[in-house]
Amino acid sequence: MIEKILFxxxxxxxxxxxxxxxxxxxxxxxLRKSIFLGITLSQSITVSLILVLLxxxxxxxxxxxxxxxxxxxxxxxYDQFRxxxxxxxxxxxxxxxxxxxxxxxxxxxxxxxxxxYFGNILLIPEKQYSNIIFLVLFFALxxxxxxxxxxxxxxxxxxxxxxxxxxxxxxxxxxxxxxAILTISIYFMGSFYTIAHLVIPPLIGIMLTRSLQKxxxxxxxxxxxxxxxxxxxxxxxxxxxxxxxxxxxxxxIILVLCIFLIFLIKKR
Numbered sequence: 231m232i233e234k235i236l237f238x239x240x241x242x243x244x245x246x247x248x249x250x251x252x253x254x255x256x257x258x259x260x261l262r263k264s265i266f267l268g269i270t271l272s273q274s275i276t277v278s279l280i281l282v283l284l285x286x287x288x289x290x291x292x293x294x295x296x297x298x299x300x301x302x303x304x305x306x307x308y309d310q311f312r313x314x315x316x317x318x319x320x321x322x323x324x325x326x327x328x329x330x331x332x333x334x335x336x337x338x339x340x341x342x343x344x345x346x347y348f349g350n351i352l353l354i355p356e357k358q359y360s361n362i363i364f365l366v367l368f369f370a371l372x373x374x375x376x377x378x379x380x381x382x383x384x385x386x387x388x389x390x391x392x393x394x395x396x397x398x399x400x401x402x403x404x405x406x407x408x409x410a411i412l413t414i415s416i417y418f419m420g421s422f423y424t425i426a427h428l429v430i431p432p433l434i435g436i437m438l439t440r441s442l443q444k445x446x447x448x449x450x451x452x453x454x455x456x457x458x459x460x461x462x463x464x465x466x467x468x469x470x471x472x473x474x475x476x477x478x479x480x481x482x483i484i485l486v487l488c489i490f491l492i493f494l495i496k497k498r
Contacts, residue, residue: 238461238465240359241354241461242457242458242461244354244359244362244363244418245418245419245457245461245479245483246453246454246457246458247362247363247366248362248366248414248415248418248419249415249419249423249427249431249453249454249456249457249483250450250453250454251366251369251370251411251414251415252411252412252415252424252427252428252453253427253428253431253432253435253449253450253452253453254370254373254432254446254449254450255373255407255408255411255428256268256427256428256429256431256432256449257432257435257436257442257445257446257449258380258384258404258408259408259428259429259432260429260432260433260436261384261385261436261442262384265428265429266315266318266319266322267305267308267318268408268412268425268428268429269318269322269425269428269429270301270304270318270321270322270325271297271301271408271409271412272412272416272421272424272425272428273321273322273325273326273329273421274297274300274301274304274321274325275293275294275297275300275301275409275412275413275416275421276325276329276347276416276421277296277297277300277325277328277329277332278292278293278294278296278297278300278413279293279297279416279417280329280332280333281296281332282296284332284335290361290365290413290414290417293413293416293417294409294410294413297409297412297413298405298409300325301321301409304317304318304320304321304324305405307321308321347420347421347422349416349417349418349419349420349423349479349480354418362414362418365410365414366411366414369407369410369411372403372407373407376400376403376404376407379395379400380400380403380404381442382395382400383395383397383400383401383404384404412424412428415427419480420480422480422481422484423480423483423484426483426484426487426488427453427487430452430487430488430490430491431448431449431450431452431453431456431487432445432449433491434448434449434452434490434491434494435447435448435449435452436449437494438494452487452490453487456483456486456487456490457483459483459486460479460482460483460484460485460486460487461479461482461483463477463482463486464476464477464478464479464482464483
């Protein structure tokens, strides 16, 4: 067991780093009351990932750009129509259906589905480790630089305009960072893992404290711990009828997160 943990140590640390980044930006997603928007965006990125896999191109930037382009029509409708949730729900089912249709076109459907929805963190080559860390740290720095302006725009756009903040530009920066983090997370950990970390750790952090800084800290800790615990559980070999299996990594991490949330709700 210890040998396995040491062998997969880079993947465990990278998965934890990606989870923390997703959880931190998730605090803003929840406070802006745009969870459904974030989930719909993640589905558009999943479709872009499936397209990239079909084209046999492995490039996070292309996934990022495609995800934004696919999401733009839904975002414009969301911004203009009165029934915003209905627009997002329509976009969600659209991208889900499109993803299934695209996977049915591929020669190896099962692999596309597994990578798109559950990630491939245990199979990523070593040469990509530094790229992932660099990208996450870059977008984290970008988030820190624009943090105060994103905060102002998120809670009061009118006041932000009064104090001469370029609201449109800051919104573009926010969604650029959000899309980038989701792209990285979905590419390596899958869309289900991404949605879980976008929602559950921030929700727990916000429930436990009224301080925004503490909410960031708590959501990061919960994301990090649950990822480590989930990884370790998934490395335990389980024997069923003379067959040795391992639990799927992303799903096990999600299960741990859900247990965290259920335990907190019961306590409160």
